Each structure stands twice: as C-alpha cells, then as structure tokens.
Amino acid sequence: MYTISEIADLLGVSPHTLRYYEKEKIVVPDRDANGNRVYRNEHLTWLRFVIKLKQTQMPIAKIRKYAELYLEGEHTTTARLALLEEHQRAIQEQLHTLMATEKMLADKIAAYKQYIARMQNKQPT
Amino acid sequence: MYTISEIADLLGVSPHTLRYYEKEKIVVPDRDANGNRVYRNEHLTWLRFVIKLKQTQMPIAKIRKYAELYLEGEHTTTARLALLEEHQRAIQEQLHTLMATEKMLADKIAAYKQYIARMQNKQPT
DNA sequence: AGTTGACTTCGAGTAAACTCTAACGAATAT
DNA sequence: ATATTCGTTAGAGTTTACTCGAAGTCAACT
Numbered sequence: 001m002y003t004i005s006e007i008a009d010l011l012g013v014s015p016h017t018l019r020y021y022e023k024e025k026i027v028v029p030d031r032d033a034n035g036n037r038v039y040r041n042e043h044l045t046w047l048r049f050v051i052k053l054k055q056t057q058m059p060i061a062k063i064r065k066y067a068e069l070y071l072e073g074e075h076t077t078t079a080r081l082a083l084l085e086e087h088q089r090a091i092q093e094q095l096h097t098l099m100a101t102e103k104m105l106a107d108k109i110a111a112y113k114q115y116i117a118r119m120q121n122k123q124p125t
Numbered sequence: 126m127y128t129i130s131e132i133a134d135l136l137g138v139s140p141h142t143l144r145y146y147e148k149e150k151i152v153v154p155d156r157d158a159n160g161n162r163v164y165r166n167e168h169l170t171w172l173r174f175v176i177k178l179k180q181t182q183m184p185i186a187k188i189r190k191y192a193e194l195y196l197e198g199e200h201t202t203t204a205r206l207a208l209l210e211e212h213q214r215a216i217q218e219q220l221h222t223l224m225a226t227e228k229m230l231a232d233k234i235a236a237y238k239q240y241i242a243r244m245q246n247k248q249p250t
Numbered sequence: 251a252g253t254t255g256a257c258t259t260c261g262a263g264t265a266a267a268c269t270c271t272a273a274c275g276a277a278t279a280t
Numbered sequence: 281a282t283a284t285t286c287g288t289t290a291g292a293g294t295t296t297a298c299t300c301g302a303a304g305t306c307a308a309c310t
Contacts, residue, residue, distance in 0.1 A: 005256075015257090016299055024297095034306060036257055049229075056226045060297065077244075081237040088230045095223050098216050101181045104174075105213045112206040119202075130286075140287090141269055149267095159276060161287055185267065 002039040004029075011047055018047075024060055026050060026067050056091050127164040129154075136172055143172075149185055151175060151192050181216050 004015045021027050022037075027047055030038040039047075053063050066083050069076035129140045146152050147162075152172055155163040164172075178188050191208050194201040 003257080014299075017297085019259090020298060034257080036306090052222075052226045052229060054297095055222050077237060077241060081234065081241065084230055084234050084237065088227065088234065091223050091227045091230065095220065095227070097177075097180050098220050098223065101177045102213065102216045102220070104177060105209055105216065109206065109209050109213065112202060112209065116202055116206065128287080139269075142267085144289090145268060159287080161276090179267095 002044065004037045004039070007039045007044065007047065010044065011051060013051075021047075021050070024064055026060070026064050053087070056087070057094065058087055058090075062087070127169065129162045129164070132164045132169065132172065135169065136176060138176075146172075146175070149189055151185070151189050178212065181212070182219065183212055183215075187212070 002010070004018055008015045008018055018027070018037075022029065027039075027043055027050070029043050030040065032038050050063055053066075054060075062083065066080060069080045069083070127135070129143055133140045133143055143152070143162075147154065152164075152168055152175070154168050155165065157163050175188055178191075179185075187208065191205060194205045194208070
C-alpha cells in the first residue's frame with residue numbers, strides 16, 4: 001500500500017502527474033476512509049509499464065485505450081495484442097532511425113574532432 | 126532552386142512548418158524578386174539533418190542553438206561538437222530504453238498469442 | 251487549541267511544436 | 281479581363297502532456 005507521494009518518489013514523477021493519469025483513466029487507485037488515494041503493487045507494476053510505453057513515444061491516448069481494453073475483460077485480448085504489435089513496429093522504426101542518426105552523428109563528430117586537431121597543430125598556444 | 130511547396134513535398138512536411146522553422150531561425154532561405162522563398166540544395170541538406178535531429182527527440186530550441194553557432198563561424202566549433210556529443214549520448218540512452226521495451230513487448234506479445242491459441246483449442250468455432 | 255504537513259478537488263496556466271486563418275499580391279490559364 | 285493557383289504576412293488557435301494554484305479537509309504533533 002502506497003500513498004500518492006510514495007508512488008511518485010518510487011517512479012520519479014510528481015503527484016500532479018499521477019492525478020493527471022487518473023483523470024485520463026490510465027491508473028485509478030483505491031481510496032482509504034479519508035478519500036486519499038491508495039496504490040497497491042498492481043498499480044505500481046502497471047505504472048512502470050505505462051512509463052516504459054511513454055518513454056518509447058506511445059501517446060497517452062493510446063495508453064488509455066489499452067487500459068480501457070484491459071478493463072473491458074477477456075474478449076478484448078486480440079485488440080490488445082494488435083495494439084502492442086503496432087507499438088512494437090513503431091519501436092522498431094524508432095530503433096532504425098536512431099541507429100542511422102547515431103551513425104551520422106558519429107561521423108560528423110569525428111570530422112569535427114579532426115578539424116579541431118588540425119587547427120591546434122597550425123596555431124599552437 | 127526550390128519553392129516552399131517543393132521542399133515541403135520533398136521532405137514530407139507542410140509549408141507552414143517550413144515558415145515556422147524560418148521564424149525559429151532554423152532555416153532561412155533566400156528570396157526572389159517577388160519576395161517568395163527560394164531554397165537551395167544546401168538548405169535542403171540542412172533541413173534533412175534537422176529532421177533527423179527532430180526524429181531523435183532533439184528539441185527545436187537546441188537545433189536553433191546549433192544553427193546559431195554554425196552561423197557565428199569557426200570559433201564555435203568546439204561548442205558545436207559538444208552539442209552533438211551531448212545528443213549522441215541522448216540517442217544512446219534512447220536506444221537502451223527502446224531495446225529494453227521492445228524485449229518486454231515481445232514477451233508480452235508472445236504471452237498473449239499463447240493465451241489466444243489456448244482459447245481457440247478450448248472453444249473451437 | 252493551534253499549527254504543521256500531507257492529502258483532496260477543480261480549474262487555470264504553461265511549453266512545445268505546430269497548424270490554421272484572413273487578407274492580400276503576383277503570375278499563369280481561359 | 282477574370283479566375284485560379286501559389287505565394288506572402290501577422291497573429292490566433294490547437295494539441296499534448298503536464299504543472300500549478302487556491303481553497304479546503306484531516307490526522308498528528310506541541
């Protein structure tokens with residue numbers, strides 16, 4: 001059992017953000033007698049998953065869609081699978097782009113270093 | 126020599142976006158006698174680079190910073206190098222996250238498929 | 251009893267990156 | 281000559297994902 005700020009600390013997000021995720025129906029924690037939010041381990045696990053999806057550019061709207069399907073029960077299994085497979089493809093595209101750009105940057109960086117080294121030879125301090 | 130819409134088509138962005146990039150001082154094309162924008166090959170090359178940076182999550186503000194340094198001349202070489210190296214590190218972190226998430230998704234997808242296959246065995250149509 | 255601290259809600263505000271609108275001008279097509 | 285097409289500007293509007301502020305509640309400490 002965790003309070004909102006405990007969860008926030010554990011995940012490195014702000015309590016504000018967690019309330020926002022609740023408003024967006026992405027994580028809906030329980031409440032105690034005072035009306036305060038109570039997060040359980042399953043919420044924590046789900047939030048870690050959500051954060052991974054977010055870090056890989058899945059928009060909040062799609063994460064909510066997945067959460068909704070999950071709450072709808074077993075008959076949405078294939079829909080959820082499709083959603084995950086779509087995101088997997090998106091990730092693979094991102095990997096492609098990132099690797100290509102990394103290579104390009106590495107080349108550019110090498111060229112800059114060459115240039116700087118050449119300048120230091122010509123005008124020693 | 127290209128018009129704004131030719132460049133837009135070549136890059137898959139809208140003319141609006143190109144004007145926005147100009148307002149942000151990221152690409153400042155020439156003008157013809159009528160005051161219309163004229164892009165040359167060097168603008169195209171630079172824009173392709175900008176788009177790669179954007180696709181790998183470099184914020185517009187940093188891209189503009191790099192462009193400014195470039196226009197300031199040779200004495201900003203080390204600053205530009207530092208900027209590129211910083212982004213290279215950011216890319217490497219993204220690669221890490223993406224690969225980890227891809228693995229996680231692949232596992233989850235496999236589990237879903239197993240589950241679906243099991244259901245089809247139990248309740249054949 | 252009073253203050254502190256953590257929580258609550260609702261609604262407003264912010265930042266980034268576009269995206270669009272309106273009003274206009276110039277060149278081409280009929 | 282007029283209509284269409286493509287361009288121009290300044291500025292307003294949109295979307296996404298927070299982020300903050302104000303006003304209030306509640307339990308615990310002093």
